[in-house]
Amino acid sequence: MRILAVTSLLLLGTALVSLACTSTPTKEAPEPAKAIVRNDGDEPTLGPDGPRPTPINTPTPEEMPEEISPALVRDAQMYAAQHDVELPEAITRLLLQDSVGELDADLLSNESGTFGGIWIQNEPEYRVVVAFTKDGEETVAKYVKDEALMSLIEVRTVEATYQDLMQSLREASWMVAGLGFRSVSDINLFENRVEVYTPDRSRLGEALRKNGKTLPAHVHIVERKFPVRPEGG
Numbered sequence: 474m475r476i477l478a479v480t481s482l483l484l485l486g487t488a489l490v491s492l493a494c495t496s497t498p499t500k501e502a503p504e505p506a507k508a509i510v511r512n513d514g515d516e517p518t519l520g521p522d523g524p525r526p527t528p529i530n531t532p533t534p535e536e537m538p539e540e541i542s543p544a545l546v547r548d549a550q551m552y553a554a555q556h557d558v559e560l561p562e563a564i565t566r567l568l569l570q571d572s573v574g575e576l577d578a579d580l581l582s583n584e585s586g587t588f589g590g591i592w593i594q595n596e597p598e599y600r601v602v603v604a605f606t607k608d609g610e611e612t613v614a615k616y617v618k619d620e621a622l623m624s625l626i627e628v629r630t631v632e633a634t635y636q637d638l639m640q641s642l643r644e645a646s647w648m649v650a651g652l653g654f655r656s657v658s659d660i661n662l663f664e665n666r667v668e669v670y671t672p673d674r675s676r677l678g679e680a681l682r683k684n685g686k687t688l689p690a691h692v693h694i695v696e697r698k699f700p701v702r703p704e705g706g
Contacts (some may be wrong), residue, residue, distance in 0.1 A: 541568075556595050566599065572622055573601055579616050581635065587612065589631040590638075590662040604631045604665065631665040633691045641689040642667045648688065652680045655699065670697040 545567060546560075553563035573593060580588045580603070589604030601622065603613055609628035617623045633641075638660045645667055646658045654677055657670045669688070671677045674696035681688065688694070 566593075569601075569622065569625075572619065576603075576616055576622075580612070584612055585634065585636050588635055589629075589633065589665060590635045590660075592662050594627075599625065600627045601625045602627050602629060604629045604662070606631060606634055633665055635660075635662075638665070638667055638691060641691050644689045645669050645692045648681075648686055649677065652677070652684060652686070654680065657697075657699075665691070667692040668695045669693070670695050670699075672696070672698050 541564060545564065549560055549563040549567055552558075552567060553560050556563070558566075570593070573591065577591045580591065584605075587605045587607055587609075589606060591601065591603045594600040594602050603609065603626055605612060605628065607630070609630060613623075613626060613628055617626065642658050642660055646656070646669075649656045649658070649669055649671070654671055656677070659668050659670070660666075661668050667689075669677075669692060671694060674694050677694055680686075
């Protein structure tokens with residue numbers, strides 16, 4: 474399962490990969506943006522209980538391009554509220570996700586020897602981050618012809634490719650499970666590493682040492698408490 478740090482991913486998160494029994498928790502969606510009443514002299518819309526105001530953060534049908542659905546507008550309203558941007562900018566960013574997804578697929582298929590992953594960074598500045606082990610600028614230029622998208626791309630250099638991380642994740646998951654430990658393993662693209670989450674980091678480390686096991690490259694043990702399973706679950 475692939476993730477872009479929308480984060481979330483993309484409402485985005487982008488963006489982690491998991492091959493374990495549970496997935497990484499995501500942030501709760503923010504409340505929809507509150508409507509702001511127009512004060513431009515236009516006649517108010519009539520509702521069942523009389524006149525009602527028209528929100529200025531909701532485009533009229535005439536203002537919306539055909540590809541923008543009401544569902545997308547609702548998502549954009551939540552995104553705009555969460556990241557403190559105007560609705561048109563939120564819509565533009567959400568529409569961009571398709572292009573980012575296509576770029577991700579192309580790079581994974583054709584540049585797996587150097588491609589380290591891609592994610593969307595919403596804060597503090599909006600960026601599309603693409604990671605490579607080498608020659609990142611030249612590689613991206615071969616695939617991105619859209620100037621608007623290119624202006625948002627930030628290329629970073631990392632040590633491990635995405636394929637390397639996937640292999641390390643599989644090996645680490647099998648190794649930890651073989652020691653009888655309950656764990657969850659994820660790829661953290663932002664840190665270019667695999668993370669093995671376990672309730673007791675020291676116990677797992679000691680078990681690895683006693684059994685002469687060494688975790689694969691780019692794997693880090695992270696202590697995290699798991700939810701208590703209900704009886705009979």
